[in-house]
Amino acid sequence: MAKRIDIKDVNIYYGKFHAVDSVTLSVPPRSVTAFIGPSGCGKSTVLRSLNRMHEVTPGARVEGQVLLDGEDIYAANVDPVEVRRTIGMVFQRPNPFPTMSIRDNVVAGLRLAGVKNRKRLDEVCERSLRGANLWEEVKDRLDKPGGGLSGGQQQRLCIARAIAVQPDVLLMDEPCSALDPISTLAIEDLITELKQDYTIVIVTHNMQQAARVSDQTAFFNLAGVGQPGRLVEVDDTEKIFSNPSQKATEDYISGRFG
Amino acid sequence: MSDSTLADRSASAQETPRRARVSHGTLEPSRGGAASSPDTPEGPISTANTAQGEPASTPVRRPGDRVFRGAAVGSGAFIVVLIAAIGLFLLLQAVPALRANQVGFLTSGVWNTTDPNGLQFGILYLLWVTVATSVLALALAMPVSLGIALFLTHYAPRRLARPFAYVVDLLAAVPSIIFGLWGIKVLGPTLVPVAEWLSRNLGFVPLFAPGNVSIGGAGNVFTAGVVLAVMILPVITAVSREVFERTPKEHIEGALALGATKWEMVRTTVIPFGKAGYVSASMLGLGRALGETVALYLILSGTNAAPKLSFFDGGATIASKIALGSGEFNNELTAGAYIAAGLVLFALTFAVNALARTIVAGRKGSA
Numbered sequence: 249m250a251k252r253i254d255i256k257d258v259n260i261y262y263g264k265f266h267a268v269d270s271v272t273l274s275v276p277p278r279s280v281t282a283f284i285g286p287s288g289c290g291k292s293t294v295l296r297s298l299n300r301m302h303e304v305t306p307g308a309r310v311e312g313q314v315l316l317d318g319e320d321i322y323a324a325n326v327d328p329v330e331v332r333r334t335i336g337m338v339f340q341r342p343n344p345f346p347t348m349s350i351r352d353n354v355v356a357g358l359r360l361a362g363v364k365n366r367k368r369l370d371e372v373c374e375r376s377l378r379g380a381n382l383w384e385e386v387k388d389r390l391d392k393p394g395g396g397l398s399g400g401q402q403q404r405l406c407i408a409r410a411i412a413v414q415p416d417v418l419l420m421d422e423p424c425s426a427l428d429p430i431s432t433l434a435i436e437d438l439i440t441e442l443k444q445d446y447t448i449v450i451v452t453h454n455m456q457q458a459a460r461v462s463d464q465t466a467f468f469n470l471a472g473v474g475q476p477g478r479l480v481e482v483d484d485t486e487k488i489f490s491n492p493s494q495k496a497t498e499d500y501i502s503g504r505f506g
Numbered sequence: 507m508s509d510s511t512l513a514d515r516s517a518s519a520q521e522t523p524r525r526a527r528v529s530h531g532t533l534e535p536s537r538g539g540a541a542s543s544p545d546t547p548e549g550p551i552s553t554a555n556t557a558q559g560e561p562a563s564t565p566v567r568r569p570g571d572r573v574f575r576g577a578a579v580g581s582g583a584f585i586v587v588l589i590a591a592i593g594l595f596l597l598l599q600a601v602p603a604l605r606a607n608q609v610g611f612l613t614s615g616v617w618n619t620t621d622p623n624g625l626q627f628g629i630l631y632l633l634w635v636t637v638a639t640s641v642l643a644l645a646l647a648m649p650v651s652l653g654i655a656l657f658l659t660h661y662a663p664r665r666l667a668r669p670f671a672y673v674v675d676l677l678a679a680v681p682s683i684i685f686g687l688w689g690i691k692v693l694g695p696t697l698v699p700v701a702e703w704l705s706r707n708l709g710f711v712p713l714f715a716p717g718n719v720s721i722g723g724a725g726n727v728f729t730a731g732v733v734l735a736v737m738i739l740p741v742i743t744a745v746s747r748e749v750f751e752r753t754p755k756e757h758i759e760g761a762l763a764l765g766a767t768k769w770e771m772v773r774t775t776v777i778p779f780g781k782a783g784y785v786s787a788s789m790l791g792l793g794r795a796l797g798e799t800v801a802l803y804l805i806l807s808g809t810n811a812a813p814k815l816s817f818f819d820g821g822a823t824i825a826s827k828i829a830l831g832s833g834e835f836n837n838e839l840t841a842g843a844y845i846a847a848g849l850v851l852f853a854l855t856f857a858v859n860a861l862a863r864t865i866v867a868g869r870k871g872s873a
Contacts, residue, residue: 301763306664333765343756347778356774357764409764 250277250447251317251416253298258312259476260293260302267293269476270312273466275417280439280448282458282485285468286500290477291451294468295419298449299335300328316416333361336410340422342402344394344409350377351390353405357413372412380408381438400431407438411446418442420450424457436461455501459489467497596849603627603842611846615812619831619840627843629824629850634813635727636823636851639802640795642731643738648788650735651742655784658743659750660772671747678740686804689733694724694805701728705818718811719820725807728817733801738791745790749783750776782866789862793855799825824851 253275260268268290275281283291296302297310300321313320321331336357344353352359354376355369363369373390377383382404386397394405403423410418420439424432439448439461452458458465466482481494492498606625609616614628654674658667701721708714719726757775766774777784807820808830822830828844835841 299763301759304759304762329765329767332763337759337763339756339759339763341756343754343760345757345760345774345778348774356761360764360766360770360774406760409760413764 250445252277253417253447253449254313254315254318255294255298256313256315258294258297258310258314260290260297260310261308262305263307266476268297269478271479273479273482275447275449275464277447278443278445279464280443280450280462281464281466281482282462283449283451283466283468284453284455284458284500285477285480286470287453288477289468289470291466291468292421293477294479295421295449295451298417298419299337300331301337303328333357333413334415335417335419336413336415337419338403338406338410338421338423341426342399342406344397344402344405346393346395348394349391350386350394350397350405353394354408354412356409361413376408376412377405379411379442380404381434381441382408398431400427400434403427403431403435404438407435407442411442415446417447417449420448422451422453425453432457455489459485465489467492467494467500469496469500593849593852596845596852599842600846600849601842603839604846606839607843617810617827619834619843622837622839625839625843627846629847631813631821632824632827632847633850634815635730635806635819635821636796636825636854638727638817638819639730639734639823640792642727642817643734643795644788644792646732646735647739647742647791651739651746651787651791652784654739654743655746655750656772656776658747659753660768660776671744674740674743676740677736678744682737682798682801683804685733685737686801689729689801689805690725693733694729697729697732698722698724701726701818704728712815713817715814715816715818717814717816717818717820719807719809719818721818723807723820725805725820726818727806727820730802730805730823731817733805734795734798737798737801738794741794742784742787742791745787746780746784749780749787753779786862786866789858789865792858796823796855796858797825797851798823799829802826803829824848824854 255271255273255275258268258271259266271290271294273281283295285291293302298314298321300310302308302310310322312322314322316331316335320326321335344350345356348356351370351373354373355363358369358372363372374383374387377386382401385401386405389396394402397405403426407418407423424435427435436457439450442448443463450458450462462485464482465485465488467480467488468477469480470477480496481488481492483493487493488497489501492501498504603625604611606622607627608624609626609628611628613630614626615631615634616626616628617631618624618626658671658674662670698721701724704714705716705721709716717726753776757779758771761771761775802823803826806822806826808822809820813819813821824847828848831840831844835844
């Protein structure tokens with residue numbers, strides 16, 4: 249079920265503002281790709297274009313192709329709702345639905361897809377929570393609201409919610425930036441486990457995190473304020489962090505700017 | 507930063523377990539420091555200070571603080587005193603009339619105050635018309651307001667949403683007397699065929715059976731309820747719209763990212779988030795409907811006949827009855843009869859507000 253993503257010459261606009269200039273890169277299945285770069289360089293924007301969440305923002309549009317196993321998710325006959333059902337997303341701030349119990353949060357995606365069988369929902373709930381390393385902590389309080397969990401637990405709940413629908417790809421937009429180091433560690437361990445089954449793309453401001461969890465790293469930058477962000481280089485994580493081919497990448501990861 | 511990346515470069519080359527790797531990171535020591543801070547002398551001292559040192563912990567009182575505090579407390583106390591004073595006024599004025607009343611105030615519907623020495627006044631019929639018009643108005647306005655508020659916040663194109671919201675708000679600025687005139691001259695006659703149809707086809711339901719005034723006159727609870735619905739619509743819409751607008755973006759995006767359609771997103775995030783606000787908005791509208799006077803004064807056909815608990819009853823609401831009786835206020839006892847009715851209205855709106863608050867608090871508790 250893990251699929252590969254090919255981003256081909258993608259340009260992203262907010263109204264008249266050209267936010268991201270011509271990005272081309274490939275994400276192999278069952279791997280973790282990290283997007284790094286300074287704020288405003290368009291890495292989150294590119295990530296959000298991968299499941300068409302980008303177009304939720306009024307005036308936003310994407311030009312170019314995003315191929316999921318060869319099929320363009322921006323083709324005219326593709327329903328963005330279907331795209332989002334096959335490409336899951338985890339956000340910067342944990343966002344469990346506050347009025348729903350832990351169980352209902354996990355199976356929310358399945359419910360939307362029309363699954364009603366109680367037994368099936370319970371199975372998926374347990375499997376997803378186990379998959380997100382949260383089962384042992386919450387199994388006795390599945391009917392309690394998700395908002396009562398700690399930040400790290402909430403984020404793992406959101407990951408459980410995302411994987412419950414068994415997506416082809418999992419997108420993570422700075423999933424640990426609102427978490428303490430212990431919770432961050434738990435999420436990073438989880439990412440390493442999840443890549444056995446999913447194609448993962450993660451945006452992070454934390455370069456150590458990129459170095460720890462990813463197989464491939466893409467560095468984004470922007471020439472200046474008001475200029476579009478662009479992809480500087482993408483390569484194996486080890487190479488990016490030891491011997492990047494672009495000077496800008498080396499400057500960034502060694503802390504000379506950004 | 508450069509140290510950490512260097513450390514990380516060497517670390518990422520090794521295959522050490524992750525836990526070990528992280529402990530080399532720069533974050534770990536500082537975290538350890540923060541975690542141990544409760545044990546440092548700083549903690550105990552600060553708690554001891556607040557516990558025993560009464561004089562030391564008393565903050566310096568600055569004149570600005572004192573003035574502002576005085577003003578705030580004064581304003582708060584003023585509103586409580588004002589409400590209590592209104593209640594007390596109503597009560598004191600009502601008691602002599604209630605004493606002189608020759609029928610049960612709460613159990614009778616007769617209203618005959620022409621002879622101050624033989625006062626007969628009961629609230630029952632008025633109460634029915636008041637509650638029936640308001641509840642009908644609420645039942646009509648609530649779903650429409652919900653639709654308008656959701657349309658304005660999540661469906662309307664931006665360029666349209668703002669002017670449309672202004673138009674809805676404008677509806678609230680139309681004086682009640684205009685609504686009354688429109689109700690009895692335009693809407694009422696238009697509604698007559700509808701009322702006749704309802705009465706003909708649903709007449710077996712008591713609410714739609716013929717009432718105590720003729721349907722053709724249009725001066726009934728049905729017309730009044732529809733006009734009131736239009737009047738409270740902007741209030742409910744405006745408040746609900748503001749609540750729905752404040753749905754956190756994270757929740758909306760969370761639902762959309764799971765593959766929710768727009769309606770599913772609204773159902774799973776916007777409505778649960780705004781439910782309490784919507785209920786209180788509706789109660790606000792109900793409060794306005796209960797107290798509405800002039801429009802109903804114009805619309806409702808007066809009658810002394812007992813209501814048949816039908817939407818096609820005429821009569822008066824408590825408020826419009828008081829307006830109708832304004833000519834009799836020169837006699838203390840007679841005025842007292844109307845004031846007693848006002849007291850009931852006062853208590854009713856109070857009860858509605860209290861109910862709304864309980865509902866909202868209950869919702870929040872369960873959420």
